Amino acid sequence: MFKRVLIANRGEIAVRIIRACRELGIETVAVYSEADRGALHTKLADKAVCIGPPSPSRSYLHIPSIIAVAQMTGAEAIHPGYGFLAENPYFAEMCATAGITFIGPSPRAMQLMGAKAQARAAVMAAGVPVVPGSEGVVKGVEEALAVAREIGYPVLVKASAGGGGRGLRLVHSAKELRQALQSAQREAEAAFGDSQVYLEKYIEEPRHVEFQILGDREGNIIHLGERDCSIQRRNQKLLEEAPCPALTPELREEMGQAALKAARAVGYYSAGTVEFLVDKYGRYYFIEMNTRIQVEHPVTEMVTGIDLVQEQIKIAAGMPLSLNQEDVVIRGHAMECRINAEDPKHDFRPCPGKVTRFHLPGGFGIRVDTALYNGMEITPHYDSLIAKVIAWAPDREMVINRMRSALEEMEIEGVTTTISFHKQILDNAFFRRGEVYTNFVQRRLQVS
Numbered sequence: 001m002f003k004r005v006l007i008a009n010r011g012e013i014a015v016r017i018i019r020a021c022r023e024l025g026i027e028t029v030a031v032y033s034e035a036d037r038g039a040l041h042t043k044l045a046d047k048a049v050c051i052g053p054p055s056p057s058r059s060y061l062h063i064p065s066i067i068a069v070a071q072m073t074g075a076e077a078i079h080p081g082y083g084f085l086a087e088n089p090y091f092a093e094m095c096a097t098a099g100i101t102f103i104g105p106s107p108r109a110m111q112l113m114g115a116k117a118q119a120r121a122a123v124m125a126a127g128v129p130v131v132p133g134s135e136g137v138v139k140g141v142e143e144a145l146a147v148a149r150e151i152g153y154p155v156l157v158k159a160s161a162g163g164g165g166r167g168l169r170l171v172h173s174a175k176e177l178r179q180a181l182q183s184a185q186r187e188a189e190a191a192f193g194d195s196q197v198y199l200e201k202y203i204e205e206p207r208h209v210e211f212q213i214l215g216d217r218e219g220n221i222i223h224l225g226e227r228d229c230s231i232q233r234r235n236q237k238l239l240e241e242a243p244c245p246a247l248t249p250e251l252r253e254e255m256g257q258a259a260l261k262a263a264r265a266v267g268y269y270s271a272g273t274v275e276f277l278v279d280k281y282g283r284y285y286f287i288e289m290n291t292r293i294q295v296e297h298p299v300t301e302m303v304t305g306i307d308l309v310q311e312q313i314k315i316a317a318g319m320p321l322s323l324n325q326e327d328v329v330i331r332g333h334a335m336e337c338r339i340n341a342e343d344p345k346h347d348f349r350p351c352p353g354k355v356t357r358f359h360l361p362g363g364f365g366i367r368v369d370t371a372l373y374n375g376m377e378i379t380p381h382y383d384s385l386i387a388k389v390i391a392w393a394p395d396r397e398m399v400i401n402r403m404r405s406a407l408e409e410m411e412i413e414g415v416t417t418t419i420s421f422h423k424q425i426l427d428n429a430f431f432r433r434g435e436v437y438t439n440f441v442q443r444r445l446q447v448s
Contacts, residue, residue: 001024001025001026001313001314001317001319002026002076002077002101002313002316002317003026003027003074003076004026004027004028004029004046004073004074004075004076004077005017005021005026005027005028005029005075005076005077005078005079005103005313006028006029006030006031006066006069006070006073006075006077006078006079007028007029007030007031007041007045007078007079007081008031008060008066008078008079008080008081008084008085009041009060009079009080009081009082009083009084009086010032010033010036010039010041010060010371010382011039011041011371011382011383011385012369012370012371012385012386012387012388013081013082013083013293013295014030014039014041014045014081014371015040015041015044015369015370015371016309016369017079017081017309018030018041018044018045019044020307020309020310020313021313023307023310024310024313024314026313027046027047028044028045028046028047029045029046029047029048029049029069029070029073029075030042030044030045030047030048030049031048031049031050031051031059031060031065031066031069032048032049032050032051032059033050033051033052033053033054033055033056033058033059033060033381034050034052034053034054034059035053035054035379035381035382036379037050038376038377039371039376040371040372040373040376041371047073049069049072049073051065051066051069052065054379054381055381056084056381056382060084060085061084061085063085063090063091063094066078066085067094067095067098067100070095070098070100071098071100075100076100076101077100077101077102077103077313077316077317078095078100078101078102078103079103079309079312079313080102080103080104080292081292081293082292082293082294082295083383086104086291086292086293087110087114087290087291087292088110089107089108089110089111089114090107092104092105092106092107092110093107101316101317102316103270103312103313103316104270104291104292104312104316105268105269105270105272105291106267106269108266108267109266109267109268109269109291110291112266113266113268113272113288113289113290113291114161114291115160115161115196116158116159116160116161116162116198116288117134117136117137117160117196117198118136118160119288119289120133120135120136120198120286121135121136122262122265122266123261123262123265123286125265126261126262126264126265127261128258128261128262128265128286129258129283129284129285129286130285130286130287131200131201131203131277131285131286131287132151132200132201133147133151133155133156133198133199133200133201134147134198134199134200136198137160137196137197137198138181138197138198138199141177141178141181144157144177144181144199145174145177147199148171148174148177148199149174151199151201152201153171153172153173153174153202154170154171154172154202154204155170155171155177155199155200155201155202156168156169156170156171156199156200156201156202157169157171157177157180157181157184157197157198157199158184158197158198158199158200159184159187159188159191159192159194159196159197160188160194160196160197160198161188161192161193161194161196162188162191162192163288164235164236165234165235165236166187166188166191166192167184167185167187167188167191167192167197168184168235169181169183169184170202181197184197185197200287203277203279203285204279205279205280205437205438205439206230206277206278206279206280206437206438207228207230207244207246207277207278207436207437207438208228208229208230208232208237208275208276208277208438209226209227209228209229209230209244209247209255209275209276209277209278209284210226210227210229210273210274210275210276210290210294211223211224211225211226211255211256211259211273211274211276212224212225212226212227212271212272212273212294212297212300212308213259213260213263213268213271213272213273213274214270214271214306214308214311214315214321214323215263215268215269215270215272215315215321216269216315216319216320216321217269217315217318218320220320220321221260221263221264221268221269221321222260222321222323222324222325222328223256223259223260223274223325223328224300224304224306224308224328225242225243225252225256225300225303225304225328225330226242226243226244226247226252226255226256227240227241227242227243227244227296227299227300228240228241228242228243228244228245228246228436229275229296230436230437230438230440231425231431231436231440231441232438232440232441233348233441234348235438237295237296237338238337238338238418238421238422238425238441239335239336239337239338239422239425240296240299240335240336241299241333241334241335241336241396241399242299242300242302242303242330242333242334243303243330243333244278245396245434246278246282246434247278248282251282251284255276255278255284258274258276258284258286259274259276262274262286262289263289266289268289268291269315270291270312270315270316271292271293271297271308271309271311271312271315272289272290272291272292273289273290273294274286274289275287275288275289275290277438293308293309293312295338295385295388296336296338296388297309298334298336298367298369298388298390299334299335299336299390300334302332302334302367302390302392303330303331303332303333303334303392304328304329304330304331305331306323306328332392332393332394332395332399333392333393333394333395333396333398333399334390334391334392334399335390335391335399335400335403336388336389336390336391337388337389337403337407337422338385338388338418339370339385339386339387339388339389339410339412339417339418339419339422340384340385340386340417340418341353341378341384341386341415341416341417342384342416342417342418343416344418344420344421344447345447348418350380350384351378351384351415351416351417352377352378352379352380352384352415353377353378353414353415354375354376354377354378354414354415355372355373355374355375355376355377355378355412355413355414355415356374356375356413356414357374357411357412357413357414358372358373358374358376358411358412358413359409359410359411360410361389361405361406361407361409361410362409363402363405363406365391365392365393365399365402366389366390366391366402366406367389367390367391367392368387368388368389368390368410369387369388369390370386370387370388371386372386372387372412378415386412386415386417387410387412389403389406389407389410391403391406396434397432400426400432403422403426404423404426404427407419407422407423407426408423421445421447424445424447425441425445428444428445430444431444
């Protein structure tokens with residue numbers, strides 16, 4: 001096992017990793033930007049080193065600085081968390097060159113699954129169903145028009161290197177396609193440095209269902225059930241739950257096996273997530289694989305009792321999986337609300353500022369992952385996620401009630417948050433019946 005691990009991240013995920021390391025007897029090194037000088041992760045780590053100014057490109061994304069701090073402090077491994085460098089194969093290669101273990105999958109797996117068009121081809125070859133669309137990236141307008149005619153409108157133009165809704169366009173006709181193609185390519189180039197796009201058939205009112213994967217370097221691989229992540233705004237998740245209320249045991253088994261096929265297709269090890277769309281007829285389609293720990297990993301931990309971050313670290317240290325597929329048992333129901341410093345009344349506009357009052361909910365079955373504290377300054381430089389409230393209960397109805405109670409108890413003053421918006425979701429009759437899909441927020445909620 002490692003003696004010292006550097007965490008190349010910030011916020012609640014850095015705190016989460018520090019706690020996992022402590023329980024394994026591992027010392028931790030935090031890195032921070034000048035804007036995060038007083039951040040909680042810097043106080044909890046055994047050592048903290050400033051790596052640059054607030055701009056992510058000059059701090060949390062600056063590979064030479066992070067590698068240098070790891071070498072200077074004697075860190076044997078680096079945990080990237082999520083976001084920033086977590087899915088950057090070049091960073092993983094630089095870690096290896098420096099003799100430092102990257103806590104994550106191989107650069108090859110990241111590269112294959114990071115290019116969405118390439119990932120589609122890889123899982124199709126393994127027999128995993130994908131959304132009908134182009135066989136790879138489209139080379140121009142004429143090819144895009146031909147693909148759209150074949151699969152039928154509406155279609156999605158998607159950035160091959162994309163994620164988070166960037167480089168994504170919904171197109172209803174050939175007339176719209178030319179402009180959508182160009183604007184998606186421009187946005188993809190600006191966001192990812194890669195303008196390549198591909199086409200997919202638009203699945204109306206689908207659920208977003210993802211399977212959690214764990215694999216070791218010896219080729220053992222299992223799944224830990226699924227999460228329903230259908231409650232989203234602008235293609236960003238707001239609320240997740242496990243298990244998915246719409247899956248039958250038979251469909252769960254079939255999709256779990258498909259997720260394992262997708263992971264095996266790229267020789268995957270570490271924690272990862274295989275994501276699907278599920279239509280109203282129970283047909284499912286692979287959309288992508290996230291080659292890192294997910295923001296919503298706590299809901300899987302709550303229903304399985306398995307610490308995913310510790311498993312990641314053990315796998316990176318060369319240890320075999322301690323579990324077989326038969327050992328994974330789903331108990332009860334879990335739900336996570338992502339609390340963001342945003343104003344739902346103004347299109348979820350980020351709301352940085354100073355936290356003047358802060359009170360966390362508690363009680364049986366409640367967990368809060370956060371790096372917030374009273375008096376903390378939330379800066380405009382980074383993601384607006386400030387806390388994750390996770391609830392567990394024996395069944396879905398009870399977990400909704402428990403989450404509602406926890407949000408009533410939670411207090412964050414000084415900045416506008418999405419707490420009241422999450423209460424609206426929980427009170428919605430369609431949501432309570434489990435009738436959700438990816439455009440649920442637009443269709444079923446009036447923000448108040």
